Amino acid sequence: MPQTDIARIRRFNRAVTTETGALDQSFLGRGRPLGAARVLNAIGPEGRAVSDIRTLLDLDTGLLSRLLRGLEAEGLIVVTEDEDDKRRRVANLTEAGQQEYEAYEALSNARAERLLARHPHPERLLEAMDLIASALGRDRIEIVETDPEDPHAQSAMEAYYRDLSARLSMGFDPAKAARLDASDMRPPRGTFLVAMADGLPVGCVGLKGTDKGYGEIKRLWVAPSSRGLGLAKRMMQSAETHARAAGITTLRLDTNSVLPEASTLYRRTGWTEIERFNDDPYPDLFFEKRV
């Protein structure tokens, strides 16, 4: 690796560690050791099981137990038995705990906000952050089955439509197509898969069940920050597995030649081009695959 590349990464590391160091300092300003602050943050307004906190923060059982005891003594949390499994315990914020939690939130939001506010191109900065977050967490992208009307699924689809209308020169009316087939992309007929990276959607694909003897793949999308990581392939494989499980033997899809990456992917993964099989105005390429 060239010397300057190393220097650039080093500079990034220094900048980022100073920044997180400064945030930690400001957290300490609230008079609580960092460990306790982190636990409070991990619990969050929804509450969280003790075992989850442990895996999340990678803490020793003893250490965590004592930190929880401390927060309890401060009156910030209550730890109660889990009803389903009485070995497990769940931590929840009290009224006072909520306030403390929000104070910490405000501290980090303020830093984030200041950073964005003083930057000439906030969106560029956010995109750079997305890119790096994806690069660092590439093996942490999870593909999860989601209801097509779930907010994450919706926001992924909206991004897909934005991308599409940016690439297609002709006008494009997403709202119409969107509502039409939501019900066909739910089990048991079909499914909708969202790729989640650390809580944010970075990709999606829909499997639509039909009565015409074949299933359809719809809305394959990958966020710009996560492209080139083979995510589309992973999602397609997952969709095919779901199709087989749903008893579908033939899959079809349509796409547009302004998205050459897509057709390349299809050709490389066993799809064959076929004649137009619908009268949708947007696509101009049609594929089929037996699964």
Next chain:
Amino acid sequence: MPQTDIARIRRFNRAVTTETGALDQSFLGRGRPLGAARVLNAIGPEGRAVSDIRTLLDLDTGLLSRLLRGLEAEGLIVVTEDEDDKRRRVANLTEAGQQEYEAYEALSNARAERLLARHPHPERLLEAMDLIASALGRDRIEIVETDPEDPHAQSAMEAYYRDLSARLSMGFDPAKAARLDASDMRPPRGTFLVAMADGLPVGCVGLKGTDKGYGEIKRLWVAPSSRGLGLAKRMMQSAETHARAAGITTLRLDTNSVLPEASTLYRRTGWTEIERFNDDPYPDLFFEKRV
């Protein structure tokens, strides 16, 4: 700030803290507490004054003193008196210390290298890192007087030429122009200023002394990652100050209309367009300013 922007920044923060946490873990693998490892790293192959280490790592005098004692006992460093100021002390790595230092370097380089290697667009990743490092450290950009043949100055100028030939459609031969006026951009006739952000050059400008009754501004460049921060303006102001100090009363410069940001800046900061005053083929706009 919109909810999703916050989520994006949060995701970035999580990704980055897990990454630095993992690096810290791998540092711990060398059997030395983090504090000591950090001190060893701060000393570096060139050695460093104890007081500098203290401000760099923000350590208590007592704590640092003990950490140094520990490293000394391990035979990794020697701490000697500063010759100029006998109160101060300077830490230097021993043979064994160099080896340990390099082992730590190798650990972080390996992480950096792996990150770059597995990314589909390493250059995009590095640019994103530069952007973020600049955004985080924007008040840490320093303008320093540098010899035009210094490596930092050279690499800034090379970047300038790359930028220029990318924008100019016609061919461009930097080597010729480059060598010509290096000696005119040294005190007392002129100067060369480099904007340094945490050890890396992110901008430059040259002030060239001539015998024609005016000085010339040359090679104004700002790295893409640092654009929009008002750096060009700061560098120009600094160059003008140097010009006044060198007894120059009139400044001239040439530029090209393919760089509209540049001419806008000049017009806004008191420069007036004049007739062509040289026969250089590349520029097509000429400015003058009294200082």
Next chain:
DNA sequence: CATTTTATCTGACTAATGTCAGCAAAAATA
């Protein structure tokens, strides 16, 4: 139902980090 596993807690430590007062030598300043 006996045994094993899981989830959590407690006590007893060790290691690491952080803080503070006081000291001594050298340098800077009045």
Next chain:
DNA sequence: TATTTTTGCTGACATTAGTCAGATAAAATG
């Protein structure tokens, strides 16, 4: 030259973080 400031060291502590070996109760397993 007397005084103040700077630099770094040491000792004495306090706090935080991390580890480990039981102990207990509930759930899972055979």
